[in-house]
Amino acid sequence: MKKIILSLILILFSLQLTVSKADINIRARTAILQDFLSGQILYEKDADRKIFPASMTKIMTTIIAFDLLTKGELNLNDKFIVSENAWRLSESGYSSMFIMVGDQISVENLLKGIIVSSGNDACIALAEGISGTEEEFATLMNEKAQEIGMENTNFSNSSGINAPDNLSTVRDILIMSNYLIKNYPNYYKYFKKKEFTWDRTGGDPITQGNRNPLLYKNIGADGIKTGYLSYEKYSLASSIKRNDRRLIAVGSGFSTKTARSKQSLKLLTWGLTNFDTIKISNNNEFFSELDVWNGKKNKVKVYTKEDIYKTIPKRKKKYLKVVIEYNGPIKAPIKKDEIVGKIKISFKDDLMDSYDLYASEDIKKHNVLSKIINSINFLIWGDV
Secondary structure, three states: OEEEEEEOOOEEEOOOOOOOOOOOOOOOOEEEEOOOOOOOOOEEEOOOOOOOHHHHHHHHHHHHHHHHHHHOOOOOOOOEEEEEHHHHOOOOOEEEEEOOOOOOHHHHHHHHHOOOOOHHHHHHHHHHHHOHHHHHHHHHHHHHHHOOOOOOOOOOOOOOOOOOOOOHHHHHHHHHHHHHHOOHHHHHHHHHHEEEEEOOOOOOOEEOOOOOOOHHHOOEEEEEEEEEEOOEEEEEEEEEEEEOEEEEEEEEEEOHHHHHHHHHHHHHHHHHHHHHEEEEEOOEEEEEEEEOOEEEOOOEEEEEEEEEEEEEEEHHHHHHHHHEEEEOOOOOOOOOOEEEEEEEEEEEOOEEEEEEEEEEEOEEEEOOHHHHHHHHHHHHHHHO
């Protein structure tokens, strides 16, 4: 078994922020923080406690639409007719886009009304336009939730209001937020819009600001969704991108709007300041070369089939070790995409993860004469 200990030129995404290194206390009923690139959970507080997700439900409503748009089964310019059922949620007391019965509204405007204005009326109009009824749309939401690993979630409508069995956890909301950002980057841009103007029927155009307070703080926040119910109090799924790093936080049970903003920012800032994210490998890109025996090439290039990032406490880079293990030299022939070794990553001598290494190319055997010469050279000189 050969081992190669890599003194990698690791790409370190460092940030010039200063916060206390003391254990952080987030004043929320439940919260979680994740590094987007590595997927590592940096903080959690009762993250599997059941919550009413309120308007964070609308993240899944948009995911269903984005999925259909990506597949070409829906177009941003498609128009849906507003039903009386949708219009009723334009009444006072609900977050609304202020649509009217019979309005024909484009999918893009409904999405903006959901994401920016948090319009419950827009949610129902979109759900009915896609599935016929909100109940059928909720079925799509739950199927998608199961598909992406939201194990403790049940969606009963598209808006998250007036639904006692519309339940989730901050961990599941994090999974959903991560999925949204990763799979629909072009559509995710809607979530950073600070305002949306709707030229409503029977009245002057109405402009509403995004309810996400972090968008107005010039800190790199670019999403994603607030929520409020009288029982659950205030909630927020948020994301911040600074240079090449992204963090996602979800909290629920903040006592006030101000606490929601301050505590979410505190958690995100703590994550940026106390941890570094290090790139180990990029999906399908050259990673290293391994020795080959009796092949027409002496080395085979290898790659990983996934992006590999690790998040570690700041100033602890020296404790991270990356080792390639393989049975080598590898005997030819070698087929492209064949597993030829492993990467093993440890921190303070504790194994964190291991990943397969794949051959980037075919390596054919030497002919008989070359094989004899190589064998003689090996007997004389050894593996040099």
